[in-house]
Amino acid sequence: MLPWLLAAALLAVVVLTAPVLGRHLYAVFDDRPQPAWDRWLTPLESGLLRWIGETGRPADSPWGYLLPLLISNALFGLVALALLVWQPTWLNPLGFGGLRWDLALHTTLSFLTNTDQQHLIPEQSLGNLAQLGAMQFLMFVSAATGLAVGFAVIRGFSGRPLGNFYRDLLRALSRVLIPASLLLALFLLVSGVPMTLASPLEITTLEGGQQWLPRGPIALFEAIKQLGENGGGFVSANAAHPYENPTLLTNLVSTWAMLIIPAATIDAFGRFVGNRRQSSLLLVLVFGLLIAGAVVAMAAEQAGNPLLSSWISGGNLQGKELRFGTGLTGLYATVTTGTMTGAVNGAIDAAMPLTILTALFNLFLQVVFGGQGTGMAYLLVFALLAVFLTGLMVGRTPEFLGRKVEKAQVVWASLVLLIHPLFVLIPAALTLAGGPSWAGISNPGSHGISQVVYEYASAAANNGSGLEGLGDGTPWWNLSASLSLLGGRYLPIAALVALADGVRRKPALEPSPGTLRTDTGLFTGVTAVVLVILGALTFFPVLALGPIAEALTLAS
Amino acid sequence: MSFTAQLLRGVRVTLVLWLLTVVVITLPMLGLARLVAPEAANGSLLQRDGVVVGSRLIGQRFAAGRYLQGRPAGEPNLAASNPELAARVAAAASRLELAGISRPAPDLLQDSASGVDPHISLEAARQQLPRLARERGLTMGQLQRLLRQSQEGPLAMQAIEPVVNVLRFNLALDQLAAAPASEPPAS
Numbered sequence: 001m002l003p004w005l006l007a008a009a010l011l012a013v014v015v016l017t018a019p020v021l022g023r024h025l026y027a028v029f030d031d032r033p034q035p036a037w038d039r040w041l042t043p044l045e046s047g048l049l050r051w052i053g054e055t056g057r058p059a060d061s062p063w064g065y066l067l068p069l070l071i072s073n074a075l076f077g078l079v080a081l082a083l084l085v086w087q088p089t090w091l092n093p094l095g096f097g098g099l100r101w102d103l104a105l106h107t108t109l110s111f112l113t114n115t116d117q118q119h120l121i122p123e124q125s126l127g128n129l130a131q132l133g134a135m136q137f138l139m140f141v142s143a144a145t146g147l148a149v150g151f152a153v154i155r156g157f158s159g160r161p162l163g164n165f166y167r168d169l170l171r172a173l174s175r176v177l178i179p180a181s182l183l184l185a186l187f188l189l190v191s192g193v194p195m196t197l198a199s200p201l202e203i204t205t206l207e208g209g210q211q212w213l214p215r216g217p218i219a220l221f222e223a224i225k226q227l228g229e230n231g232g233g234f235v236s237a238n239a240a241h242p243y244e245n246p247t248l249l250t251n252l253v254s255t256w257a258m259l260i261i262p263a264a265t266i267d268a269f270g271r272f273v274g275n276r277r278q279s280s281l282l283l284v285l286v287f288g289l290l291i292a293g294a295v296v297a298m299a300a301e302q303a304g305n306p307l308l309s310s311w312i313s314g315g316n317l318q319g320k321e322l323r324f325g326t327g328l329t330g331l332y333a334t335v336t337t338g339t340m341t342g343a344v345n346g347a348i349d350a351a352m353p354l355t356i357l358t359a360l361f362n363l364f365l366q367v368v369f370g371g372q373g374t375g376m377a378y379l380l381v382f383a384l385l386a387v388f389l390t391g392l393m394v395g396r397t398p399e400f401l402g403r404k405v406e407k408a409q410v411v412w413a414s415l416v417l418l419i420h421p422l423f424v425l426i427p428a429a430l431t432l433a434g435g436p437s438w439a440g441i442s443n444p445g446s447h448g449i450s451q452v453v454y455e456y457a458s459a460a461a462n463n464g465s466g467l468e469g470l471g472d473g474t475p476w477w478n479l480s481a482s483l484s485l486l487g488g489r490y491l492p493i494a495a496l497v498a499l500a501d502g503v504r505r506k507p508a509l510e511p512s513p514g515t516l517r518t519d520t521g522l523f524t525g526v527t528a529v530v531l532v533i534l535g536a537l538t539f540f541p542v543l544a545l546g547p548i549a550e551a552l553t554l555a556s
Numbered sequence: 557m558s559f560t561a562q563l564l565r566g567v568r569v570t571l572v573l574w575l576l577t578v579v580v581i582t583l584p585m586l587g588l589a590r591l592v593a594p595e596a597a598n599g600s601l602l603q604r605d606g607v608v609v610g611s612r613l614i615g616q617r618f619a620a621g622r623y624l625q626g627r628p629a630g631e632p633n634l635a636a637s638n639p640e641l642a643a644r645v646a647a648a649a650s651r652l653e654l655a656g657i658s659r660p661a662p663d664l665l666q667d668s669a670s671g672v673d674p675h676i677s678l679e680a681a682r683q684q685l686p687r688l689a690r691e692r693g694l695t696m697g698q699l700q701r702l703l704r705q706s707q708e709g710p711l712a713m714q715a716i717e718p719v720v721n722v723l724r725f726n727l728a729l730d731q732l733a734a735a736p737a738s739e740p741p742a743s
Contacts, residue, residue, distance in 0.1 A: 002716060052568045053561070071566040079570060132578050140577035166569055173573065178581055185585055186592070192613055195589035195597045203608050205616040206623065206726055213611050215599035220585045240669035242613035243599070249713035305636045308665075311649045317666040318641060319632035322675040323708075323715035329669075346669040349633040350641075443635035469633030550637050 003302075003327025007294060010252055010331075011287070014259045018283070021260060022267025028175045029151040029168065030160075030272060038175050045170055058161035062501040065152055066494055068165040069145060073112060073490075076141050080134035081108040084126075092127025093199040099125060106478035106485075111138035113489035114146050114372060116225070116232030116342050116464035117455075117481065119472045123214040123235045128197055135232060136221050140181075143228025143372045144172035149493050150265055150373020156500025157380055157401055158272040159508055176261070177228060184223035184257055192246035195219040218243055226257035229372040231342030231464040239332070239345040240321050251324050251345060255332055258341045262369035265376045273401050278519040282379060285524050289368045289531075290338050293358040297330035300354035306554055319347025333359055333465075338368030340375065342464025349443065349451070349467040353551035356450055359465070360543060363457040365535040366420065371462050377496045381413045385534065386527040387518060388413075396516055403506040412499035419491045421538045423460035423484040428453045428542070431480065440471030445553065450546035455481060457539075460488030602727065610723050615674040618726065621655075622691040624684055626722040627663050629671035657683045675708065675719035692733055702728050 027034060034042065049056050059065040084104040089095045099107065103120055110117040111134070122131065148168035155163055189195050194215040201213040218234045222244050225231060231238075239245040245254060263283065270279025302315045304326075315326030324332070329346035336343050337359040348359055362368045367378045388405050391398030398405040431439045431452050441448035451467040458466055459481045466472070472481070509515075517523065536543075589597035600612040610616055618625045628648060634641040645665045652660040661680035685699045706725040709718035 002710060006716075048572055052572065053565050067562060068565065071562055072569050075566045075570040076573075079574060132582060133574070136582070137574055137578050141573055166565070169569070169573075173576065178577070182581065182585065186588070189589050189596060190593045192596045192600055194599045195586060195593075196599070197586060198598065201599065201601070201608065203610055206609060206723070206730065207616070207618060207620055209617055211610070211614070211616060213599050213601075213614060217582060217586060219589065219597075220582055237670040237672075242611075242615075242670065242672060242674055246600075246613050247714045248710065248716055252713075305641075307636065307642050308645050311645050311660075312662045312665060314662050316636065317662050318634060318636070319667060319669045321669050321673050322627065322663055322677060322717070322719050323673075325716035328716060344669075347632040349635060350667075350669075352636055442633065443638045445637055447635040447637050467633070467635075469631075469635070550635075553637055 003298065003325060003331070006252060006328065007298065007331050010256055011291070014256060014263055015287075017260055018263035018267045021264035022271065025151075025176065025264055025268035026271040028171050029155075029163070029268070034175075038179070041174050045174060048170060049167060052166060054164070054166045056164050056167045058163050059165070060161070062162070062494075062498040065162045065165050065497055069149070069493070070490070072166070072169070073145060076138060077108050077112045080111065080138050081105065083130050083134040084108060087127060087130050091129060094127065096125050096127050102475045102478040103473065106482050108134070108138070109482045109485045110459075110464065111135055111230070111232055112142055113462050113485045114142035114228070114230060114340070115459060115462040115485050115489075116230045117459055117466060117485070118232055118236070118464070119478055119481075121236040122233060123200065123212075128216055131221065131234060132217060136224065139221075139224045139228050139230040139232065140173060140177060141169070143177055143224065143230060144169050146229070146372035146374050147172040147176065147261070147265075148373065149496065150376045151268075153377040153380060153496050153500040154269050154272050156497075156504040159403070159504050160272075161504070162497065162501055177224065180227050180261075181220060181223040184227060184253070185220040187253060188222055188250060189219040191250045193219040193222055193250070194243055214241075215243060222254075223257070225343060226254045226341065227261060229258060229262070229339050229341045231336065233343070239343045240347070245345055248323055251328060251332070254343070255335050258335050258339045258343070259369060261372060262339055262375050265373060266379070269376055275401075275519055278401075281519055281521065281524045282383070285528055286367065286369055286379070288528070289365070290334065293338065293362060293368065294331050294334040297334045297351075297355040297358045298327045299330075300352040301326040301330035303352070305352065316350070316352055319350030321346060330355055334362065336465055337362035337463060338370075340366070340371040340461060340463045342458065344465050347468060348465055349469045353447075353547040353554060356454070356467070357543060357547035357551065360450070360454060360457060360539070360547060361536060363454070363461045363463055364420070364539040365531060366461050367531065367535070374462075374492065374496070377500075378416070378492075381416050381496070381499070382531050382534070383518065383527050384409060384413050385417075386523065386530040387516065389530060390516060390523070390526055394516065396514055399509060399515055400518060402508045402511065403503055404509065408502050409499060412495050412502065416492050416495045416499070417534055419487060419495070420460055423487040424453065424456045424539070425542065427480045427484055428456045431476070438476070440474065440477065442469035442471060446546055446549035449542070450550065453542045453546055456484050459484035462489055602723065604727065609727070612721070612724065613674055614723075615668070615672040616723055618722065621687055623726045624676075624681060624688065624720070624722050624729065625664075626676055627668040627673045628665070629673075630667045632667045632669050632671070634667070656687060674721050674723060675715060676722055678703070678707070678718050678720060681720040681725070688729070692729065694732065698732065702732065
């Protein structure tokens, strides 16, 4: 009972806090008067922009927003890549050297794209310089890039100019991500998460064995990892490790931290378009999908594994930590895949098939809150397509938020949706064709198919969680997953910005009696159906071959 | 605007943001950590006679009969449908049965996620008390008291169910054995 109560309380806190942060996001990204606590940042910010050589004027074309995004992201990646390849052995006490090029490339692209898929064991390959200078750096800037894109798209849909990328990037960091991370880091710190530059400690255990304590500057790392929907662990066990997630309370707060910025972004969208009913209904839709998934996963984990019933009664504790238990680990798996965080507080590989089904479903949809900033943009794409479909059905000119939906918009929106299956299904098919040992599959049967599909779905959705038994440290995995990471990040971003720019150039229409209202329960329901049909049915065959087949095997 | 000018902007932004997110905010956080929570910042270390013997948060491997044993840290990524999982659980169950635990608690049979889960369930701890009493020559009453002292749970928001911190329990156990506590206090 307790896990369910805590889960309900947690979601209630998200609902209550989202409008508070939503108002702040609106103020930050629509240049509203700033709260007193961050007004002092304004002169710093304009000084920095001047030094960079940036006027701060809004871009007048999609390219004007995208070019600085692509250039800066390329440079961010180069810095991190250089640190990972160069990492000299004399610099860190444990003597870790530079990473092999394919692993360094995959790790860099993975953190640059806000994915944080890890094909390495960080505590056995990265010193503090790499952890901070490459990983933490990319976690901050990739989350800020996502937020910037999200609000550029929101601006476009509300008829405003797209904005200035560097200005958005700076403001996302200085007024949202950094202050929030510092606060969360402080909380994590007093709850037991280490924050030190002292090297990992080798100790002699009570029985005389050797043990490494992988301490480090974890508290701040962990804070941006959760808030920025990054998900990359300071240690391999990620948020299952007591140094990253020491207590039940840190686990609940970390779960909240994954949800709060995307939920607040949806709230801020309502303020941008001056229709909070619209944003509230979208929130209801997304919460509905999240709760449905959470119920399935929590119930599945609590019910346990029928194959072990001769020895074990009760929930599935394989690959779980006792302080979180089965239910809250199921909840975490749902939230981390819905929000594209990818942190894990237990092994999803050892989870029940229905939990894996939920996780994959979230990765395929990409809007159960979705990525930092980009989740909101995907949601608008689905709403736009729902408008188009319902418009066709009732014979009215499709309009969304007072603007006509025409061919160009539908083309861009369809493109956004087609990119995902392309970068998931094709590489998964190629890898599976190589046979189980080439693919690195560690669990037999239909679960093996899930392992491969999950890895590419996670890469292309920029999530980062995985069915971690998979032997994914090979050049093939590193390079093929790198393609999915890049394709799943920058192609949709480009299409979304182009789409938003097209929308903002359309004349605003006064609502007429013939206008189909989009801020109604009925329309929200239609959007949900469109979401499930377009987003998930593409992937139904692989769901059937993977988790559904596994669930049926277990039940029989 | 020329591409070179764009590139130069990018370089400057990269420099500014690297310094900001790597140095400017991390250093004060490290300083603050030493100030407000020096023990946690350092890894919640536990010392005995001035020597660090572990961390309060991190589980250790205990194999000897005279210690409370923690959760197995084997292969957390075995799928629910993998026959190897059932085989391993069966093997662990019969091993524990030989050691006198007839129906072992679920957390003693299934691998933890981190490999260093610091806790076991109360049931798993109680099942091991008779062995500890025998090995250590302690009474069940003494062990029950230790169990209460090293318990962590939902009230303090440490864990979803009442659990025992295995390392803390074992440290207290060693201390109990070192002091002549089995005799009544002399007075």
